[in-house]
Amino acid sequence: MAENEIYRASTYAPVNIAVIKYWGKRDSKLNLPSNASLSVTLSQDDLRTHTTASCSKEVPEDSLTLNNASQDISGARTQACLRELRALRQEMEDKDPSLPKLAAMKLKIVSENNFPTAAGLASSAAGFAALVRAIANLYQLSVSPTDLSRIARQGSGSACRSVLGGYVAWQKGEKPDGSDSVAYEVSPASHWPDMRAIILVASAEKKDVSSTAGMQQTVASSALFQHRADEVVPKRMKAMEKAIHNRDFESFAVLTMKDSNNFHACCLDTQPPIFYMNDTSKAAIRMCEAINSTQPDEKPICAYTFDAGPNAVVYYLAEHEDLVAGTFKAIVGDKTGWEGNRGQNIKVRSETLEGTQAAADLLKSGVSRVILTSVGDGPRKTEEHLC
Amino acid sequence: MAENEIYRASTYAPVNIAVIKYWGKRDSKLNLPSNASLSVTLSQDDLRTHTTASCSKEVPEDSLTLNNASQDISGARTQACLRELRALRQEMEDKDPSLPKLAAMKLKIVSENNFPTAAGLASSAAGFAALVRAIANLYQLSVSPTDLSRIARQGSGSACRSVLGGYVAWQKGEKPDGSDSVAYEVSPASHWPDMRAIILVASAEKKDVSSTAGMQQTVASSALFQHRADEVVPKRMKAMEKAIHNRDFESFAVLTMKDSNNFHACCLDTQPPIFYMNDTSKAAIRMCEAINSTQPDEKPICAYTFDAGPNAVVYYLAEHEDLVAGTFKAIVGDKTGWEGNRGQNIKVRSETLEGTQAAADLLKSGVSRVILTSVGDGPRKTEEHLC
Structure with a gap:
């Protein structure tokens, strides 16, 4: 083994969009949630963070670069992830002295997102999942996804759900140390592979109120939140x-x-109130309602959901692609996002749905691009290194 | 007494804007609310319904005219009010046979609002309060405002609060027949006369979802509403x-x-969700927050509230008129509503509040007129008859 050998490992990690939402922490240091949550992992073909973790004796200090911009790595959250991963590596090295001493080396981490950061597209979830998975690969840790989710959770709560593919739950957990607040697979993507999503990007701006600040304001001031956490979820x-x-x-x-x-x-019941949805978001809701109302017995064929931002994520099944995505293509077909094979193959729905003109006008002016995606698998190892 | 004598009585009745909101009925036939509510009665100098009730042997059928348009009077709510008032008159006539037999005559009711109908300006509250008060006057009933509120409630829930002036509560009541679900005076206007309000009219269109339909959808589908009714209110x-x-x-x-x-x-937690506030409404909230944040310890000097529509009602005290109304005058001073003496005397606040440019732009394009008003008294008898 060469004296100055560089060790590296790379991974892709997916975005996940919750269908039962995480909002509120019962312990903000450990990122322990007030309630359980459940998400769909989205395909890394469409949305992903790509991260390379490397270390060598020559690396002078821990560093993290995202989309070519240097990031502050000194925050308690990132430090907690690095500390836990190093401790696991140290255990391995203590047991097997023949292993290279990676735990003592500094880490150089380089990340790239293929989508706008902090626009309510769950970038921190994919980011921390990729960071934790890449370092675990680098350290050759034999940890289960559940073990990894416990670490990723400390970086960003929802990141714990991005270490798994398919349909993923994050259980609240009961223990004060958070050791049982982990993600588990509800079903793999292969169980229900025809789940599709169209994301209507209504804003690529940074949000007014960060999720971290917003959820703490809700816990502190909403008269409804505890009922949601304890009874509804x-x-x-x-x-x-x-x-x-x-x-x-x-x-x-x-x-x-x-x-x-x-x-x-x-969020609205928070003091001061937090509004993540805007009039474009409401128009997306109205359009989904109109799509569903055309079905026999108004049986829904699409479902909207909004994270901490105005972008609509609309889930539907592959069999309804023309009815759902085709409706949006008729309205915002001129925006970015329809170029690929899948987008090209979607038939524009020519019939205008009753009473949707105002909503269509709002979508035309408020939606900047669309992303067509589907349920996908968990983090993928790659030999394509960023450093 | 002439054979064909025409009997008539007229009243003005005020609008009220709740500060603890009525939403949801536990009995929709009797208009019994799921929770108590509390409102400020607004001055009839600014907003009022003017109603004349008349009867004679010549009147062929019960009729109601509002702003020169004939109204359907056959609805169960209006009929309940007429029935109760006639029954009280009949009792009087039975006790004193010398009284004219008004209970048997048909009623001609003519009403005029001096503000846009059904724009979320509590027009039905003033309307039913005026109708009930005018007929009670016509019948010379010796009923207390509380008795009258019990009748007005059956016309429109919030109307029961418009039969009184000042600060008015509507108690939920416990009895199945609704006899204890009545309004009472918390304090007269004279107790706290310097309460002012500016109404930012964001839409004079009829609302998407009527209050009656909306509140029943909320009761049926919201997972949070019962907690609001039972615990929060x-x-x-x-x-x-x-x-x-x-x-x-x-x-x-x-x-x-x-x-x-x-x-x-x-409302948002209702399925399908109900949105009464729009981006203009949110801009009004942001502006109120900015006004309050300039105060020592951010002690609020204004308070926004929204009924089932996008119009903002902003309460403040007379001493802060220039700070509160003056801020809005700087932004929407070119709209209708500032013409009177009071509006003219409000000093435009020249200082621009930090971070309010976007909100100011939304208010400029979204607010069509303002109404300057204040706490006021209860229904006023008038000799100005409309028929």
Whole structure:
């Protein structure tokens, strides 16, 4: 082994968009949530963070670069992740003295997102999942995704759900040290592979109120939030897991829409009130309602959800692609995002849905691009290194 | 007494704007609310319904005209009010046979609002209060305002608060027949006469979802609403009554803003979600926050509240007129509503509040007129008859 050998490992990690929302911490140091949550991991073909972790004796200090910009790595969250991963590596090295002494080396971490950062597209989830997965690969740790989720959670709560693919739950956990607040697979992507999503990007600006600040304001001031955390979410988690197991889109859709609205209701009930949705977001809701209302018995074929920002994520099944994505293509087909094969193959829905003119006008002026994606797998190892 | 004598009585009745909101019925036939509410009666110099009730043997059928348009009077709500008032008149006539037999005559009711109808300006409250008060006057009933509120409530829930002036509560009541679900005076206008309001009219269009339909959808589908009704509002009612008794504007303001947001949070938590506020409404909230943040310790000097529509009602005290209304005059001083003496005397606040440019732009394009008003008294009898 050469004296100045450089060790490196790279991974892609996916974005996830929750259908039962995480909002509020019961412990902000450990990122322990007030309630469980559940998300769909989105395909890394469309949205991903690519991260290389490297170390050598020559690396002078820990560093992190994101999209070519140097990032502050001194924050307690990032430090907690590095500390835990190094401790696991140290254990391995203590047991097997023949291993190279990586735990003592400084880390150089380089990341790239293929989507706008901090626009409500869950970039911190993919980012921390990629960081933790890349270092775990570098250190050749034999950790389960659940072990890894416990570490990623300390970087960014929702990151713990991005270490797994498919349909992923993050259980609240009961222990004060957070050791049972981990992610688990509800179903793999292969169980229900025809889940699709269209993201209507309504803003690529940084949000007014960060999730971290916003959720703490909600916990401190909302008169409704504790009821959501204690009573509303636990029932919905069970119902959502069942819907996924049964591939029951109708239940999945109703729960998804209700929980998005319930979360934003708690934001509005915060003092001062937090508004992540804007008039464009509401237009997306109205359009989804119009799409669903054309179905027999108004059985939903699409479900909107909004994170801490105005972008709409609309879930639907592949069989309804023309009915759902085709409706949006008729309205915002001139925006970026329809260029690929999949976008080209979507048939524009020519029929105008009743009473949607005002919503269509708002979408035309408020949506800047669309992203077509689908349920996807967990982090993927790659030999393409960024440093 | 002439054979064909025409009997008539007229009244003005005020608008009221709740600071603890009524939303949701526990009995929709009797208009019994899920929770108590509390409002400020606004001055009839600025906003009022003017109603004349008349009857004679020549009147062929019951009729109601509002702003020169004939109204359907056959609805269960209007019929309940007429039935109760006639029954009280009949009792009087039975006891004193010398009285003219008005209970048997048909009623001709003519009303005029001096403000846009159904634009979220509580027109039905003033309308039913005026109708009930005018007929009670016509019938020379010796009923207390509380008795009258019980009747007005059956026409439109919030109308029961418009039969009184000043600061008015509507108690939820416990009895199944609704006999204890009545309004009472918390404090007369004279107790705290310097309460002012500026109404930013963001839309004079009819609303998407009527209050009646909207509140029933909320009761049926919101996971948060029952918690609001059972836990949140009862505490706030006590605190608000105390704030009014103590003329404690800070507490009044915080409770008012929180309860408006809490009510709209329950609307958003409805399936499908109900949005009464729009981006103009949010801009009004941001502007109020900016005004309050300039105060020592950010002690609020103004409080926004929104009914089932996008119009902002901003309460403040007379001493802060230039700081509050003057800020809005600097932004929307070119709109209708500043013409009177009071509007002319308000000093434009020249200093631009930090970070309010976007909100100011939204207000400029979204606000069509302002209404300057203040706390006022209860229904006023008038000899000016409309028929």
